[in-house]
Amino acid sequence: MNMNAFDVLVIGLGPGGAAAASAAARAGLSVLAIDKRRKLGEPVQCAEFVPLPMGRYARPALVQKITGMRSVLPSGACQHSDFPGLMVDRARFDQALATEASKAGALVQAQTVLKELDQGRRTAVLRGPNGQLEQACYQILIAADGPHSTVARSLGLPPLPVVETRQYRLPLLRPYTDTDIWLSDQYPGGYGWLFPRGAVANVGIGADLKLVADLKAPLERLCADLADQGVVGPEVLGRTGGAIPVGGMRASLVHENIVFVGDAAGLTHPITGAGIASAVVSGERAGQAAAAFLGGDGEALESFDEDMHDEFEDSLARAVMRRQWLMERWHTPDAHLDATHKRGWIAFREYFAA
Ligand SMILES: Cc1cc2nc3c(=O)[nH]c(=O)nc-3n(C[C@H](O)[C@H](O)[C@H](O)COP(=O)(O)OP(=O)(O)OC[C@H]3O[C@@H](n4cnc5c(N)ncnc54)[C@H](O)[C@@H]3O)c2cc1C
Incomplete structure (x- = not known):
């Protein structure tokens, strides 16, 4: 089994993971970003609407x-x-974000699945395109692996x-x-x-x-x-x-050196189902926080968690409340x-x- 070491390992290359990989690589970190899909962005599972601030x-x-x-x-x-x-054409949207990450210097790998996490050793076992198993060591792991996050399951966190x-x-x-x-x-x-x-x-x-x-x-x-x-x-x-995901954001988006973004973090709006913008925003901020943390700011990950709660919690909490009211x-x-x-x-x- 090969062993490689990276500053940041990103699991999932939807909009959250691709934005995180770009931001971390732009800040000069070594980044491996993987996705289990054969072709990034496909098949599309989306109604393909994004709000205007996503124009760029x-x-x-x-x-x-x-x-x-x-x-x-x-x-x-x-x-x-x-x-x-x-x-938008959601496949092209996701692919363009992944291309940006790659141009920024991230190693972007499709058809690669996270199989196991050993948080104690900060090592992930990945299965690559030819079925080969590889180990990747990380200093920070960004969990951008969607609504049924494998990372969350490995940490024993409840499903969303x-x-x-x-x-x-x-x-x-x-x-x-x-x-x-x-x-x-x-x-x-x-x-x-x-x-x-x-x-x-x-x-x-x-x-x-x-x-x-x-x-x-x-x-x-x-x-x-x-x-x-x-x-x-x-x-x-x-x-x-x-x-x-419709339960609102996770109580904490940071678990030691693991940072959750996008759907894996529960940032999708529980009433509208919109989650592309919050995935991109949280992904970018997680990548920047990883760089700040590894640059010596020991509070950067907690600050990320607080910022995300400040930014999203009120609107998600109202949506959760309305959803529960409707459920009755x-x-x-x-x-x-x-x-x-x-x-x-x-x-x-x-x-x-x-
Ligand atoms: C039918 C539908 C319509 C929607 N319409 C809209 C819309 O119009 N507008 C909007 O804003 N939102 C919409 N959403 C929600 C939006 O698609 C998500 O909020 C958004 O994709 C979240 O991005 P993400 O990067 O967090 O996760 P995802 O886009 O889900 O990306 C997660 C990635 O992780 C990969 N992955 C998962 N597990 C592993 C593993 N173990 N190893 C490696 N890779 C793994 C997956 O292959 C996937 O590519 C819709 C959702 C659905 C289902």
């Missing part, structure tokens, strides 16, 4: 601009909100609660610049969406599998309704899905009331009320 990262992957969000309540009433953002999603790509039959959101008891623990992506649309639903038998039937009903209305064509051009109402008469969903969705002032 989105440029190489930009598909179209979004101006608003239409939120549809159970009665059929619609709320239109300004909600500017960008639709998640909702499941299912999404189809369909031909879009008319130009669209809004995202559409459906709030309904048909999608308990989540919502339905249509995100336009040029000539196609990502149509999906998220729901809590404790509350629905499966996601296929409600998604196919939504797609059929949209096809009947002439919004989308009937042929399914692609299928995807995946888990979204799904499949009850309240779940058919517009008023319930106004309190549970970010487009309405009721969501932000005390």
